[in-house]
Amino acid sequence: MTESAINTENLTKTYGRNRGLTGLDLRVERGEVYGFLGPNGAGKSTTIRLLLDLIRPTSGHVRVLGVDPRTDGVRLRRRIGYLAGDFVVDGRQTGRDLLTYLGNLRGGVPRSRIDELAARLDLDLSRRIKGLSKGNRQKIGVVQAFMHSPELLILDEPTSGLDPFLQHEFVTMVREARAAGQTVFMSSHVMSEVQQTADRVGIIREGRLITVERVEELRERAVRQVEIVFEAPVEAAEFASLPNVGDVTVTGNTLRCRLDGRADALVKAAGRHTVLSLRAEEPDLEELFFDYYSDSHDRTEVQHAAA
Numbered sequence: 017m018t019e020s021a022i023n024t025e026n027l028t029k030t031y032g033r034n035r036g037l038t039g040l041d042l043r044v045e046r047g048e049v050y051g052f053l054g055p056n057g058a059g060k061s062t063t064i065r066l067l068l069d070l071i072r073p074t075s076g077h078v079r080v081l082g083v084d085p086r087t088d089g090v091r092l093r094r095r096i097g098y099l100a101g102d103f104v105v106d107g108r109q110t111g112r113d114l115l116t117y118l119g120n121l122r123g124g125v126p127r128s129r130i131d132e133l134a135a136r137l138d139l140d141l142s143r144r145i146k147g148l149s150k151g152n153r154q155k156i157g158v159v160q161a162f163m164h165s166p167e168l169l170i171l172d173e174p175t176s177g178l179d180p181f182l183q184h185e186f187v188t189m190v191r192e193a194r195a196a197g198q199t200v201f202m203s204s205h206v207m208s209e210v211q212q213t214a215d216r217v218g219i220i221r222e223g224r225l226i227t228v229e230r231v232e233e234l235r236e237r238a239v240r241q242v243e244i245v246f247e248a249p250v251e252a253a254e255f256a257s258l259p260n261v262g263d264v265t266v267t268g269n270t271l272r273c274r275l276d277g278r279a280d281a282l283v284k285a286a287g288r289h290t291v292l293s294l295r296a297e298e299p300d301l302e303e304l305f306f307d308y309y310s311d312s313h314d315r316t317e318v319q320h321a322a323a
């Protein structure tokens with residue numbers, strides 16, 4: 017059996033009297049995109065720094081791509097693309113100088129590859145880094161993480177500071193990486209960007225992993241708004257009692273409702289009439305996770321989705 021891309025056991029980090037991370041058991045399989053979600057201060061950056069041996073654990077074990085980052089860190093880092101949450105670089109160089117330098121450290125990256133990624137992110141490589149906006153510096157961070165097509169990408173809040181168009185491009189890059197067999201571990205505090213790319217999400221809060229879920233399953237469970245336009249008016253009462261259907265309103269020939277789970281009953285009921293159009297919003301999984309973020313959730317309940 018191939019070893020997981022990331023495996024931690026009972027990983028704990030305390031900063032003096034401050035808790036950073038408590039007893040983290042994390043498993044990221046090869047080839048999957050794993051979203052690591054949690055509010056500010058939850059322990060996401062602490063976890064990522066431990067994976068890269070940038071800080072040392074108080075206790076517990078880490079294995080990344082089958083090796084201990086503590087003993088084989090230099091070779092391991094060539095196989096990883098890492099974007100730090102606080103990506104800071106020497107401001108006197110141009111973007112091209114920096115990326116060429118970093119590419120050489122990782123065994124050489126063709127100029128054409130750097131140019132292609134820069135063009136996709138609309139990044140001007142000829143400018144000195146110190147003159148760049150925060151968003152443009154972040155683009156350099158994204159390019160350096162992806163440019164050598166590493167086996168494993170570890171990205172700490174990768175889209176912070178990117179505008180929506182570039183966030184979309186980033187999502188495409190993550191999907192391409194997955195299609196190429198690369199593994200992606202990315203932290204975020206926004207569910208919406210993770211739900212577009214991730215196979216699984218882990219939720220961390222106050223230094224503890226609360227739950228791990230498959231995004232596909234979450235999607236099935238999530239609430240979505242549905243709008244159906246019929247050829248002739250329908251009765252709201254006919255739909256209001258259907259399983260998984262709520263908040264039914266009918267205006268003229270248009271029915272709107274909330275769908276909470278499977279669509280089967282709703283679709284079959286609609287099928288008794290002539291349907292002109294049907295629209296179902298992509299569910300926003302943020303709502304499902306709000307509960308995990310709030311104080312009321314019982315943190316001792318850890319569920320792991322089947323690997």
Ligand SMILES: Nc1ncnc2c1ncn2[C@@H]1O[C@H](COP(=O)(O)OP(=O)(O)OP(=O)(O)O)[C@@H](O)[C@H]1O
Pocket residue numbers: 031034035036037054055056057058059060061062063101205
């Ligand atoms: N160097 C440090 N010294 C003391 N406490 C620290 C240090 N680094 C992190 N912490 C604490 O550890 C906890 C986890 O912080 P961490 O930066 O890992 O969270 P995060 O989930 O990445 O949050 P953010 O999204 O705000 O970056 C926080 O309570 C933080 O204050």
